[in-house]
Amino acid sequence: MTSNSVDAAPALRLQGVARHYGRGGALLKALDGVDLTVPRGQLLGLIGHNGAGKSTLFKLVLGLVAPSQGRLWVDGCEVGGRHFREARRRLGYLPENLVLYDNLDGLETLRFFARLKGAPLAQCATLLEEVGLSHAGRRPVREYSKGMRQRLGFAQALLGEPQLLLLDEPTTGLDPSAIRDFYAQLDRLRARGVTLVISSHILAELEQRVDALAMLSHGRLCAHGSVAALRERSTRPLQVRLQADAAVLDALPQQLAGLPGLGWQREGAHRASIDCPRALKMPLLQALAARPLVDLSVQEPTLEDLYFELREAA
Numbered sequence: 001m002t003s004n005s006v007d008a009a010p011a012l013r014l015q016g017v018a019r020h021y022g023r024g025g026a027l028l029k030a031l032d033g034v035d036l037t038v039p040r041g042q043l044l045g046l047i048g049h050n051g052a053g054k055s056t057l058f059k060l061v062l063g064l065v066a067p068s069q070g071r072l073w074v075d076g077c078e079v080g081g082r083h084f085r086e087a088r089r090r091l092g093y094l095p096e097n098l099v100l101y102d103n104l105d106g107l108e109t110l111r112f113f114a115r116l117k118g119a120p121l122a123q124c125a126t127l128l129e130e131v132g133l134s135h136a137g138r139r140p141v142r143e144y145s146k147g148m149r150q151r152l153g154f155a156q157a158l159l160g161e162p163q164l165l166l167l168d169e170p171t172t173g174l175d176p177s178a179i180r181d182f183y184a185q186l187d188r189l190r191a192r193g194v195t196l197v198i199s200s201h202i203l204a205e206l207e208q209r210v211d212a213l214a215m216l217s218h219g220r221l222c223a224h225g226s227v228a229a230l231r232e233r234s235t236r237p238l239q240v241r242l243q244a245d246a247a248v249l250d251a252l253p254q255q256l257a258g259l260p261g262l263g264w265q266r267e268g269a270h271r272a273s274i275d276c277p278r279a280l281k282m283p284l285l286q287a288l289a290a291r292p293l294v295d296l297s298v299q300e301p302t303l304e305d306l307y308f309e310l311r312e313a314a
């Protein structure tokens with residue numbers, strides 16, 4: 001492969017990737033025919049039920065397990081191929097359960113991982129500061145809270161300035177302000193062109209932050225696209241909430257009878273909500289704009305709603 005074609009390559013590409021495990025003569029398809037391309041600089045959220053195959057996907061990208069079928073490329077280098085050792089150095093990984101040595105302090109821990117990775121030791125103190133742990137760098141890890149361990153794990157993943165970061169449930173155990181700091185740091189990494197793949201079960205957290213979502217169900221990629229694009233595919237209605245004088249609300253169902261398929265619910269004298277098919281969103285809003293309403297809000301299906309809908313369809 002020429003250097004030009006490598007430069008133009010996506011950060012990550014999977015083609016027909018499967019990983020099978022044998023179990024008592026039966027075959028478990030942890031991943032099953034996954035095609036996925038992640039452009040450089042993208043923040044991709046990887047979602048799916050327990051056992052859907054998310055960690056397996058990470059291990060395949062890292063070359064820790066071999067695909068049973070299909071091929072993978074990181075930065076244009078085939079995983080397990082001749083040039084992969086070089087590409088592997090540009091990968092950062094935070095496993096779901098990182099094993100830390102309780103007797104080492106934070107700084108020693110990072111230096112340990114830096115030696116394993118061949119990353120400069122000089123980065124360790126800076127990284128501790130970046131994840132908000134410089135005050136605890138000389139304390140043994142056994143004294144760290146769960147959130148501090150998670151931050152240390154994140155610092156470990158950042159060693160060697162990786163261009164592709166794989167983060168397996170990175171915000172587990174972090175409090176809300178630590179989660180905010182974490183995503184602010186991801187934004188800074190993205191601004192430097194780093195590609196991020198992050199698995200999480202906290203869907204509300206991903207919803208506003210990812211460029212795209214990939215959803216696995218029983219090893220298969222059952223949905224992939226931006227949250228907005230996945231919403232467009234949704235058949236769930238939008239919810240339009242209204243506040244108005246009782247007489248205005250009383251008259252509305254009759255006045256809007258020309259828009260079929262609206263689901264009306266009255267919520268007290270001055271409030272109502274309407275389940276509105278997506279295709280009727282603009283006609284409904286135009287019709288409502290002409291009414292003397294006190295307030296109006298439109299609620300899209302949440303990512304959690306989409307998740308269950310996509311799962312049922314998979």
Ligand SMILES: Nc1ncnc2c1ncn2[C@@H]1O[C@H](COP(=O)(O)OP(=O)(O)OP(=O)(O)O)[C@@H](O)[C@H]1O
Pocket residue numbers: 021028029030048049050051052053054055056057096
């Ligand atoms: N080494 C292994 N041997 C046998 N089966 C395995 C092995 N590793 C994973 N599996 C199985 O592969 C499937 C996918 O597991 P994986 O850990 O990738 O799921 P996950 O989406 O990361 O789940 P979770 O959200 O619970 O972390 C599961 O059924 C799991 O039991």
